[in-house]
Amino acid sequence: MEKATKIANVLSKYLPEGTEDYVTSLFLSYPVSFKIVRPRKTKQGDFRTPLPGSKPQITINGNLNVFAFLITTIHEFAHLKTWMEYNNRVKPHGAEWKNNFIRLMHPVIQLAILPRDIEQALLNSFMNMKASSCTDIQLQRVLKKYDVFSSGEILLEKLPKYATFALDTKVFMKGELRRTRFLCTEVGTGKQYLIYKLATVEHITE
Structure with a gap:
């Protein structure tokens, strides 16, 4: 319980309120090294298979708005789940990953916490899944609405x-x-x- 509380407290700074417990449950269900990193221009998140003697690794950009952080984190957990089930025998963004992403996102949608426009964009993306949330223009455009822009x-x-x-x-x-x-x-x-x-x-x- 103490471990779960610590993880949830850290995640609360990056996630929409009310989703911390669910994302924490993913951390406790899968062996993974999770890092919040400096912004990268070419990607929002990353999953890496483990080297011998180590855990799989997920990294997420720390500058994402809370909704983008949530969706990107679940995107990468879907990669982890797919790798654990199929190793390297399937395509990175094939049907197996798409199915796992939808399954892992479903509890979030059931919480009814997401803004309506993001929820609708997600449901639309489920019908025609792109390789990643970053390449789904409509979903990414909706997520960008929640970014905080500096002057200029x-x-x-x-x-x-x-x-x-x-x-x-x-x-x-x-x-x-x-x-x-x-x-x-x-x-x-x-x-x-x-x-x-x-x-x-x-x-x-x-």
Whole structure:
């Protein structure tokens, strides 16, 4: 009980109120090393299979809003559950993972704690599961509504074409949309980069 309380107390800083006990139960049900880490631009969470003598590892970005943190954590636990059941015999985001993700998310939806728009986006994603919550544009867009933006920050897709913006200490000009990413040109070097349309950037005004 003491261990569960400690885990729940730590998680309460990152999760929606009322979901701590359920996520804590996942920690106690599976052997896993769990780390909250500094933000990464290319991923929100990660699952790694164990080296000999160690536990599987899950890492989650510590800057996610509480709903994104919850969904990403369950996403990675679905990877852990799938690996424990099938080892490396199935695709990382195949039917087995999709089924486990839905099963692990179901108790959260039953709690009726999620905002209605997030719950609906999740249910829609269950009908047409993408490889990850990050690649489900509609779900990710809804989750982004709950981010806290600093002054000057904005989603890249909301900027007009040819607007200039800063990202990772570099300055870019926004170009054409290529599926889920904009082709952007780095100001000064002319190099082109594909940047996710829901990336949080700093708008540079004249």
